[in-house]
Amino acid sequence: MIKEIRILADHRIQYIADLRNQVLSERFRGRPVISAEITSSQAEAAATMCPTAAIDGESGSIDLGRCTFCNACAFMFPGVFRFSADYRIAASERSGLIVKPGQTGWSGFNGLAVRPVIRRLFRRALKLRQVSAGGDNSCEMELHAAGNVNFDMGRYGIEFVASPRHADGIVITGPVSENMADALEMTYRAVPSPRLIILCGTDAISGGLFAGSPAVKRDFIEKHHIDLYVPGNPAHPLTFITGIMDMLGI
Numbered sequence: 001m002i003k004e005i006r007i008l009a010d011h012r013i014q015y016i017a018d019l020r021n022q023v024l025s026e027r028f029r030g031r032p033v034i035s036a037e038i039t040s041s042q043a044e045a046a047a048t049m050c051p052t053a054a055i056d057g058e059s060g061s062i063d064l065g066r067c068t069f070c071n072a073c074a075f076m077f078p079g080v081f082r083f084s085a086d087y088r089i090a091a092s093e094r095s096g097l098i099v100k101p102g103q104t105g106w107s108g109f110n111g112l113a114v115r116p117v118i119r120r121l122f123r124r125a126l127k128l129r130q131v132s133a134g135g136d137n138s139c140e141m142e143l144h145a146a147g148n149v150n151f152d153m154g155r156y157g158i159e160f161v162a163s164p165r166h167a168d169g170i171v172i173t174g175p176v177s178e179n180m181a182d183a184l185e186m187t188y189r190a191v192p193s194p195r196l197i198i199l200c201g202t203d204a205i206s207g208g209l210f211a212g213s214p215a216v217k218r219d220f221i222e223k224h225h226i227d228l229y230v231p232g233n234p235a236h237p238l239t240f241i242t243g244i245m246d247m248l249g250i
């Protein structure tokens with residue numbers, strides 16, 4: 001017994017008490033900050049260099065749905081682009097993922113865009129089925145971490161379940177490869193209505209580096225309503241959990 005108490009004392013408190021206000025390492029790349037003084041030539045040069053066409057060549061704004069957080073734009077123009085450690089960057093609408101020059105803070109989440117049925121039914125318990133649709137296992141690992149003792153999303157009743165029959169929605173990772181397109185549709189249909197869809201990571205949101213590839217088939221993403229966009233490459237567990245908290249209104 002004394003041994004167990006010593007172990008518990010040694011471990012101390014492992015869970016993160018306040019998931020919304022953690023200070024992450026400065027090396028973490030979260031919400032970009034773009035100088036309001038960016039020139040048109042800088043925006044054009046950065047857009048030309050960006051590997052996923054995430055930068056608008058006229059305004060210099062960054063689309064987090066396309067950005068791979070590679071940091072190349074910040075290397076190219078250090079005083080113009082930088083990435084803050086702000087991880088709260090999930091959005092309820094695709095347009096909410098655009099970060100404009102001079103923007104401070106995150107305004108991408110619009111609570112009015114959340115379907116009322118989601119908050120009414122899933123606020124206290126949300127079961128999700130994860131579908132890796134051509135993913136590289138990076139977002140999948142982070143989603144797995146979201147349930148560990150540190151992030152502990154289970155405290156809000158948010159959990160992954162094995163069967164889509166037991167789920168309230170699906171979380172998609174990966175660019176949706178052609179081989180996974182039918183399986184994704186079948187999994188979604190197996191979830192009872194009302195059901196929700198969450199896109200996790202750059203690949204799922206836009207195709208990322210694989211956008212336009214003949215091996216990718218994204219009809220599913222285009223024809224269904226998406227309830228939550230969780231950017232990142234991979235997405236951080238805190239981005240995922242706080243995004244769901246915003247969606248559920250908790």
Ligand code: SF4
Nearest residue numbers: 050067068070071073
């Ligand atoms: S960090 Fe994002 S916006 Fe900048 S170059 Fe890389 S992909 Fe493009």
